[in-house]
Amino acid sequence: MLIVMFSFQEALIMEFGEDMYSKIKTNLSRVQIYERRDLQEKALTCIPVSELTRKAQLTMINYASSATLAKDKRDPGFRDFLLMELLHWFKQSFFSWVDTLECSHCGGSTTNTGAGEPTADEIAKGASRVELHGCRKCGTHERFPRFNHPAKLIETRRGRCGEWANCFTFFARSMAFDARYVLDWTDHVWTEVYSDSQQRWLHCDPCEALCDAPLVYEAGWGKKLSYILAFSKDEVQDVTWRYTSNFEAVRARRTAYSEMELIQLMLSLTRQCQESYTQKRREELLLRRVLELAEFLTPRKATESELHGRLSGALAWRQQRGELGSWVPFAYKPINSNCRNIIFKYSSAVDKYSISEDGKEASQISGWAKGAFSIEKMFRKVEQDWKMSYLARQEGAHEGSLSWRLEIPPGRTVEKLDLTCVGTTYENGSVNWSVSTDEENIPIKGYALTSLCSSPAARSPQHPQLLAPPPALNTHVSRLTLSTTCNARPHIE
Template sequence: MGLENLLENLGKNSPDEINEAVRVLSKIADNILKDPKNSKIRTLQKSNATISKKILALKGGVDCLIMMGFKENATNFTMPSNTSLESVMEFREILVSWNNSILRSEVPASQAEKQAEMEIAPSAESVEEIIKPVALPPLVQTYSNPFLRRIEMYAHNVLQYEDKNLRGRCRKLIPVTLLEYNAQERLRSIQKLSKKDKLLDVDVSLQDMIILELLSWFKNYFFTWVDCMECKHCGGETAFSHMSTDPKLLVYTERIELHRCRSCHEFTPFPRYTDLNILLETRRGRCGEWANTFTLCCRAMNWDARFVVEENDHVWTEVYSITQKRWLHCDPCENICDTPLIYETGWNKNISYVIAYSAEEVQDVTWRYSSNHKEVLKRRKNCLEAELLDALLEIRDKKQKELSESRKEYLTKRMLMEVVEFLVEKKPNDVDNKGRISGSAAWKLTRGEIQSEVKSHIWSIHSNYIGDSKTVTIKYCCSQDKYECSADSISINGMDWSSGAFSHESVFRKVEEDWKMAYICRKDGEEKGTLTWKLDVGSNQRGLKSLDVFFDYTTFENGAVDVTICSEHACYILPKVFQF
């Protein structure tokens, strides 16, 4: 039985039964760890009242003993002398942590508020105890192109995964023995299935199964996703307000989000840490924190792993499968493995650049994540392809300068095999069509990863709507995402930008939290976007004498905006501010 199923079964008992079972199991584990050579401690009699009533009588109780390392006999449970003490300790820690999470969910609201307040972020004193800065060589940037400079920065930052102290600390937090146990169960199931179905080609190893277990453990037990913080003052719901500039808050990070409570209107800070020592303590964040920490976990397992950056605002990890001789896409936020086309197919992302970084290499892996390479090439405008290739080769050579000749040769062969893989466009399957699960619907919508339902809206301006002022004014405020209308008869309640539009394609409302900006923009990677509003003046007896159109926009680099007004008979291209 896997760990998830075991905890699910154990959770079917009453809270008091669970708490007492965990207490007894912890005591058994502690006794063994204190005196591992004592055979009496390693033997549990089934007739013992405590063992019988508080463990064996519970759903999942016997499985807990077996997972800890005990073997069931006719009258007792015994733990072999060669059982790993590390596995005993790891199972005890997971069991206690799981039980504590249950207890926290049942504490009174007032007490939960106090706990939430204490857990908002580590204090300066506690962080100082955590911080053990990774000494990296100074970064000397050589490129003027902003995109290539970002590549240099990421290539430099991934060197932190090679710090022995950091990896050692991370390794201690991973329940390796339990992951290996569950991975073996997975592998046995696959092998049994392959024996029944001779046509089933099985080319996986224990490492591949452990990767799946690590993803599951990281997602379900270790890390927590954060959209908005719980209010540290009243425990209420908050919403992002702005980025802090308070130097007292900007400790150990340059980015602090302030989330304002919808009830008490107080602010709760959300530090966006990048220091891995702190993230191993806080264990929360969004995709940046998740991928950063998960990549460290993979390196702590001594796997070849890469930190992967997609230029349209997402990051994940790649792990090299020794058996399959290829890189596996791993997204810890989604608990998915080897589904690289999910971003393009399921999330509606327009892939342009996807770069993978490790201490030994930098690789353009864009082609693994798209099923339409020609369209991708049209979107790649950050620099010339030759410039990008030269930069990647130069950075790679610097990284491999101190490596042995045999290691260089191995990496070169592996890289060539990967390039050959990119020559063939893969087609999406059913799994790739799945949408994103991490983050709220509103958060995904602001990133353009899901689309709101398009309903055509027509603004009807008839004579009975026009008052003594003889005018009707319709405005849209992008920062508040709402319309304003001077005609009371026209209902605009709850109308956001899209519900007030007649049609739109390849555009969305983007919120730049860091820069305090909101605007309607073209989706990244699309050649063009369109947005249309429609006014119906009907049989207006008073006639339409004038129309003022004020349309404000900004373009960057080679961007262009065309504003056109059309009637049934003709269309006119308008300047930025037009009146007739």
């Protein structure tokens, strides 16, 4: 038996190379740790299960009273709402993102200065590599071991996407969700959870607090995907096709391994995972796998909520990784530096901005996102039945925000600022506005920020709505008007 197993592993390494085989072996070992009952019990002491259950019940009641389900979709069940609550709690209250560490000696900021050698204790807790972060003030070096063991991550409660996905998948398993750890060959990881009520796998990204938005990486972040594998105690599955709408482009990039040999490898490893299962359980998993493969036959079209770039991590880090997507922050600079009145209008009905200077149209911008300075968890919703459109926070998000920026020419000050916006709120939703500046005093170079919030019981993305015209209004009515009046430029002899 030992000789056969050794030969099989040697053959796999020869066919796929160290890279593919080592990744698969490492991740299969990782997900087996999630099944340890002693660790799951420890995880459950960290999770406010009763509170999440109560919130999920309220959200489900609210959803049932307000949502209109698409004809081709199944209703989400209670466990789906509980999953959403777990996802938001994990993002907002439990885990934290690490760009660089704070200096433990003086509290100053640090920069990544390179790699260090992991200690024996760090290796035992799953840290195969260590980052060194040097303090700019006092020169102290902080160690950032990249731990992989869930028991250690419960203690540290911090990291980047690897630690986030690892710990969240473990928490999902601890709450008896059927969860998989998903590895993307273009350097990202996340979670998938099977929905019994919807009979399909749901994409969950704890770093972004995103659920069921699988095309966000390709359509929003701009990733050039190739191989994406999912790992669980039951199986290894190639789930690449869930995450792309451009099958031909992805196929062209899948040249590193033979497709047939990859399929044979996954089936072989899946059989090993299920060796001790009953025949009935194996048949259940096989049927689920067949239905999943059928789902991959038809490419999906990205929804608007999947078109935004990455939000987690420092801006420079996201830019370096090329994960900001096609969206770039927009700031309007007057064409005529001597103009006194600038009017910035947006119509949600036609999804277009119109900008005028001293009564003359100076610019038009199509697309709500292209005229925004910052966007977080927002999308444009079009309701054909009600003949209306509006900007709202993404489904499942507790809060969304959107800002617009106007850059005033040097030497000019703002004498008057008028803002008119039509928004609608329901139940406990709210729309909060603020005007801020780069500096506390004049000259103002500011932007207007709107933040859309909700209570836990008002989780529908339609609560609240920004720029939502009543159905009877003309479709060309502008729903946002920002008018800025500047002082006259001083005349210099």
